[in-house]
Amino acid sequence: MLEYNKKIKEIAGRLLQECAVEMIIGFRKGTLPMMNEPYFAKTPADVENLVWDSNCGINLANYLTDRKEKIGIIAKGCDSRNIVTHIQENKIKREQIVIIGVPCKGMIDKRRITGMVKGEIQEVVEHDGQVTIKGDGFEETFTKQDVLQRNCAVCLHRNPVIHDELVADPVTEQTDVDRYADVEAIEAMRPEDRWAFFDDLFKRCIRCYACKNACPLCYCPTCFVDEAKPQWVGKSQDSLDIKTFHFLRAFHCAGRCTDCGACERACPVGINMRILTKKLEMDAKNLFDWEAGLDLDVRPALDGYKPNDPDVFIK
Amino acid sequence: MLFKNLMELMGIEPGRIQFSWISSAESTKFVKVVNEVTDEIKALGPNTRFVKEIAKVA
Secondary structure (H helix, E strand, O other): OOOHHHHHHHHHHHHHHOOOOOEEEEEEOOOOOOOOEEEEEOOHHHHHHEOOOOOOOOOHHHHOOOOOOOEEEEEOHHHHHHHHHHHHOOOOOHHHEEEEEOOOOOOEOHHHHHHHOOOOEEEEEEEOOEEEEEEOOEEEEEEHHHHEOHHHHOOOOOOOOOOOEEOOOOOOOOOOOOOOHHHHHHHOOOHHHHHHHHHHHOOOOOOOOHHHHHOOOOOOOOOOOOOOOOOOOOOOOOHHHHHHHHHHHHHOOOOOOOOOOHHHHHOOOOOOOHHHHHHHHHHHHHHHOOOOOOOOOOOOHHHOOOOOOOOOOEO | OHHHHHHHHOOOOOOOOOEOOOOOOOHHHHHHHHHHHHHHHHHHOOOOOOOOOOOOOO
16 A cells, blocks of 8 residues: 555645645554554644554544644545545535545554564554564564454455545455454343453553543543543443443444544553444445445434334334 | 344343233233233343442542
């Protein structure tokens, strides 16, 4: 995906030069390897700082919420779906944004890579589907496909669903992936084992709320976790409070989550809270034939009533 | 439906959460549903999950 850089800079430079947008939301190199950070380019000179590689996992749609100016935004498949969701939920207007679409081949999992090598990683270089990790006294090369973020490995929408400019030809979508294997594995457990599974999963949660802050869907001015009157959920480290937090946060994303993986990526202790949102996503697909953010003109499944909506759960 | 399924994924037993829609004119249905629900819940026993007793202070 490195070849995208030139094209991204060219398009971004042109948009800023023509004053078609006031800023471009993209990525610049982070201070640590595999940690690209969001960057707002506001002048044609800033464009030189924009980068694109396999460390752009953050969902940039998160930065569009309630913006008033004209914005150019670089969007991979999942970002574009969240932009559609944002437009549908009136968090931004379509005519305010110029979407620079990036066909994506997946982002690499920094946590997994860090665990695969011994020592501190100083440099990560990509070339032809390979990722080379360099550090003090070691150098290892992995196939990118083997070190993808877990959500990218099972992604079905790599190409932007909506775009004004496209930096390259669309990539081939994956077809032979089993998106819901992890959820199905938990469903096969007995209820008490599931309860124990989630106890264990959330054991390390420190309730820093990085997951909700990174999530483009979590834009409420006051989150339910911060409310005091009424207090919806306990604020302690009690395992039940943690579980309730994750349960409710996930539920607020029902029928909206695009499985962009921003939550899991942002988690400082590596909790796979995506299991919950993925279960909702799976049910939305199976029960309502709904996938979030694919089409601007179709109202979300949970937004309306259809006579054939499944109702077997109502006695 | 999504809510119920997610609760069950997290370990709430199937049958613990039930939904129904009964018109005020459907008294027989009301009695039937209440009896069914109480029987099923009694069979499951007291709920222990998502019940907070005292907050543990770290």
